[in-house]
Amino acid sequence: MGKHEEELAREMRRRGMSRRDVIRIGLQLGLGAASMGMLLAACGQSASTDAEKPAEEPAAEPASESIFDANAGNTGAWPVSAVADPGEKVEISVGHTWDAVFFERQLQFDKLFMERHPNIVVKAENTPWGEFRQKYTAAAAGNALPDLLYTQFSWAQETIRSGMYIALDDWIAKEKDFNLADFTKPSLVSYQYDGKLWGIPYDEGPGNLYYNKDLFDAAGEAYPDDSWDLEKLKAVAIKLTSGEGPNKIFGLGELPSPGDSLMAPNYLFPFGAQYLSEPKEDQCLINNPEAVAAMEWWEELRAKGAVPSPADLQNVAWPAFQFGKIAMTLQGSWATPPIAAGSKFNWDIAKWPKGPKAHSTFSAGSAYMITRDSKHVEAAWIYLNEYLSTAGQTYMWASTGRGSPSRLSAWPAYISSKFAPAGAKNVEEAMSQGIGTHDIIDQPTGPRVTQAAGPIWDLVVAGQKSVKDALAEVFAAVDPIVAENRG
Amino acid sequence: MSIPQTTVAPPVPTGKPKMRDMARKEERSFYLFIMPWIIGFLLFDAGAILASFVISFTNWSALSAPAWTGTLNYTKLAADPLFYKAMGNSLYYGIGSVGLGTIVSFLLALLLNQNVWGITLFRTIFYLPSVVSGIAVAILWIMILHQDFGLVNSFLAFFGIKGPGWLVQPEWAMPSLILMSLWSAGGSMVIYLAGLQSVPTHLYEAAEIDGANTFQKFWTVTVPMMSPVILYNLIVGFIASIQGFVLVYVMTNGGPANATLVYGLYIYRTAFINFQMGYASALAWILLVVIIAITAIQFTVARYWVYYEGDLKQ
Numbered sequence: 001m002g003k004h005e006e007e008l009a010r011e012m013r014r015r016g017m018s019r020r021d022v023i024r025i026g027l028q029l030g031l032g033a034a035s036m037g038m039l040l041a042a043c044g045q046s047a048s049t050d051a052e053k054p055a056e057e058p059a060a061e062p063a064s065e066s067i068f069d070a071n072a073g074n075t076g077a078w079p080v081s082a083v084a085d086p087g088e089k090v091e092i093s094v095g096h097t098w099d100a101v102f103f104e105r106q107l108q109f110d111k112l113f114m115e116r117h118p119n120i121v122v123k124a125e126n127t128p129w130g131e132f133r134q135k136y137t138a139a140a141a142g143n144a145l146p147d148l149l150y151t152q153f154s155w156a157q158e159t160i161r162s163g164m165y166i167a168l169d170d171w172i173a174k175e176k177d178f179n180l181a182d183f184t185k186p187s188l189v190s191y192q193y194d195g196k197l198w199g200i201p202y203d204e205g206p207g208n209l210y211y212n213k214d215l216f217d218a219a220g221e222a223y224p225d226d227s228w229d230l231e232k233l234k235a236v237a238i239k240l241t242s243g244e245g246p247n248k249i250f251g252l253g254e255l256p257s258p259g260d261s262l263m264a265p266n267y268l269f270p271f272g273a274q275y276l277s278e279p280k281e282d283q284c285l286i287n288n289p290e291a292v293a294a295m296e297w298w299e300e301l302r303a304k305g306a307v308p309s310p311a312d313l314q315n316v317a318w319p320a321f322q323f324g325k326i327a328m329t330l331q332g333s334w335a336t337p338p339i340a341a342g343s344k345f346n347w348d349i350a351k352w353p354k355g356p357k358a359h360s361t362f363s364a365g366s367a368y369m370i371t372r373d374s375k376h377v378e379a380a381w382i383y384l385n386e387y388l389s390t391a392g393q394t395y396m397w398a399s400t401g402r403g404s405p406s407r408l409s410a411w412p413a414y415i416s417s418k419f420a421p422a423g424a425k426n427v428e429e430a431m432s433q434g435i436g437t438h439d440i441i442d443q444p445t446g447p448r449v450t451q452a453a454g455p456i457w458d459l460v461v462a463g464q465k466s467v468k469d470a471l472a473e474v475f476a477a478v479d480p481i482v483a484e485n486r487g
Numbered sequence: 488m489s490i491p492q493t494t495v496a497p498p499v500p501t502g503k504p505k506m507r508d509m510a511r512k513e514e515r516s517f518y519l520f521i522m523p524w525i526i527g528f529l530l531f532d533a534g535a536i537l538a539s540f541v542i543s544f545t546n547w548s549a550l551s552a553p554a555w556t557g558t559l560n561y562t563k564l565a566a567d568p569l570f571y572k573a574m575g576n577s578l579y580y581g582i583g584s585v586g587l588g589t590i591v592s593f594l595l596a597l598l599l600n601q602n603v604w605g606i607t608l609f610r611t612i613f614y615l616p617s618v619v620s621g622i623a624v625a626i627l628w629i630m631i632l633h634q635d636f637g638l639v640n641s642f643l644a645f646f647g648i649k650g651p652g653w654l655v656q657p658e659w660a661m662p663s664l665i666l667m668s669l670w671s672a673g674g675s676m677v678i679y680l681a682g683l684q685s686v687p688t689h690l691y692e693a694a695e696i697d698g699a700n701t702f703q704k705f706w707t708v709t710v711p712m713m714s715p716v717i718l719y720n721l722i723v724g725f726i727a728s729i730q731g732f733v734l735v736y737v738m739t740n741g742g743p744a745n746a747t748l749v750y751g752l753y754i755y756r757t758a759f760i761n762f763q764m765g766y767a768s769a770l771a772w773i774l775l776v777v778i779i780a781i782t783a784i785q786f787t788v789a790r791y792w793v794y795y796e797g798d799l800k801q
Contacts, residue, residue, distance in 0.1 A: 138549070455744045
């Protein structure tokens with residue numbers, strides 16, 4: 001591998017990019033097939049190296065590579081569990097799916113935890129996002145799940161109902177200072193079933209408007225603020241669109257698609273429309289006139305070329321926002337560390353603008369669960385209790401600027417973090433003012449809904465079908481699926 | 488008249504024990520040589536194949552115990568529009584890529600069978616694409632077929648033709664993949680080349696004496712003599728095409744609008760995105776039945792056009 005490819009591979013690993021990202025970036029840089037193959041191989045090495053790295057050895061190289069100081073954010077106020085530490089050494093495994101930047105922080109936490117609990121050895125397994133579910137579903141089939149496992153809202157209900165995890169209510173009840181009331185209400189929604197809590201959320205945050213300040217400055221446009229509405233967003237997105245081909249700048253990063261489970265709160269609710277009836281998700285409402293009108297309104301941005309077309313996506317390095325090709329994009333606060341590490345321009349975040357009927361943005365998050373295969377449930381609980389305590393959330397998600405901790409008590413540390421964007425207060429306000437809503441597609445029928453709707457919407461994107469006709473087809477395909485949730 | 492019966496002592500089998508020893512030795516060698524495959528198959532494949540057959544009669548997410556559902560997964564197939572879409576796409580891709588690939592690789596082999604200077608270099612160059620890794624090929628073809636600055640559309644633009652969005656327009660996505668499949672024509676080209684070199688020259692000499700021109704020699708000597716090789720490439724190529732997955736997954740992921748949702752990708756999605764292992768297993772077994780049926784048809788039709796040296800044709 002040549003020097004430049006090595007540097008590029010290192011940079012890509014640092015930014016926590018997937019192989020698909022590498023393909024897109026390589027295309028834009030005009031790399032040859034051989035160089036691209038080597039880069040892909042290098043990224044593959046990165047993933048497996050991370051996954052195989054024993055957690056008890058994080059202090060050497062990884063810590064020194066982290067953008068975070070190992071002791072920063074360590075308040076020392078760790079909870080003392082009612083569960084006693086094991087009398088002899090036990091090893092617990094934890095399945096994560098962090099980007100490369102944040103996995104370094106994970107190793108820092110684990111090192112500190114193991115110093116506090118010398119008889120608990122933590123083995124962190126980091127798996128790329130795209131391979132996570134396949135890997136751990138296979139592990140579940142072989143009764144070989146790690147002790148603790150990351151779980152995203154979108155598959156939480158399905159995996160809880162299949163019996164993959166243990167209920168945590170009894171463990172929580174043992175801890176005097178756990179304080180379940182400290183968790184934001186939307187954060188718990190996806191992990192409750194049958195009157196029990198099966199996972200502890202670590203974050204729950206709203207979709208925010210990330211914007212490239214340099215592009216705004218160049219266009220002489222004022223930054224987004226609370227006065228913005230969606231009409232303003234649209235007008236500015238069109239104004240900031242400029243250039244051609246690989247050098248084109250797009251005003252907005254994305255448009256709504258019924259193939260996206262997070263679509264409704266940002267793109268439909270502001271216009272008084274809905275995708276599915278929430279929270280039961282037992283009716284499809286996307287062909288109602290107000291939904292059709294809303295989707296047509298958004299599609300005008302495509303017609304103006306203000307969002308990347310499928311062909312543009314093949315020549316725009318991705319994540320395009322980090323490469324300065326997108327003026328504004330809708331992202332959760334969890335996108336902050338890779339953007340902070342990888343962007344060579346000034347940026348900030350604002351609230352998603354309000355619509356004519358409502359001010360709304362998606363709110364979503366993830367959790368950690370103790371699996372049914374755990375052989376050291378006590379040790380796993382001690383780890384989980386500290387990991388997702390106020391001190392743990394402050395160390396992991398607040399002080400690092402990643403944001404949206406599920407505990408209210410950790411929010412002040414996030415807003416004051418030097419790694420948080422200047423507009424971090426907007427994230428907190430979106431949650432506290434009720435703008436962020438968990439009315440997203442998270443029932444077990446969700447994947448089939450989005451898979452059925454996405455290909456139909458492709459025809460709208462290709463300009464071969466009208467919004468109205470496509471949404472009628474989406475309704476016909478989706479309503480029978482969500483009918484399973486009736487009764 | 489009766490034939491006098493004589494009692495003849497059976498001949499002493501002086502050479503037989505030696506022959507039996509040789510046969511046994513050959514038999515041992517046979518089993519020795521196939522043993523690595525047999526062991527590998529029994530250890531890694533046979534159990535999974537049998538398990539998938541049983542799983543196809545269950546509802547199983549891999550997360551909890553399977554539930555027996557009888558033939559429900561198979562009856563469900565009949566009402567699944569994506570099953571027909573994926574099967575149709577795979578047949579489209581299989582017929583297109585194998586048909587085009589056969590013509591191109593056979594013609595390439597004919598060209599590279601000439602006795603000209605540097606022929607070994609040319610053969611290497613044409614074979615080389617076959618050894619490039621799948622992901623690199625995908626990247627290369629994304630660039631070649633790019634709507635705005637791809638090689639194909641730049642070439643068309645030279646003649647004033649505005650090229651389509653090859654991989655992003657539903658009607659062009661599958662033809663693009665078929666076109667791309669020619670990239671690996673070098674593999675079958677080598678097999679055709681080996682076949683061409685084993686066509687006896689006396690047949691061409693005899694045809695020349697009979698006054699045959701170049702095309703007649705090709706049609707009446709080369710094609711019949713190559714027909715077993717063509718049949719082999721058709722069968723193997725079609726089986727590989729209908730199971731195609733990797734390039735489609737990387738390049739289009741079944742889109743746009745399911746235009747490239749091939750059967751292998753549909754099985755993958757069903758199993759590892761939707762975690763419907765029972766239904767995915769049923770899909771896989773139906774694919775096996777379809778492949779067996781198509782292969783049987785190919786063998787049946789082969790009776791009418793494949794010529795094996797030494798065969799007597801009616």
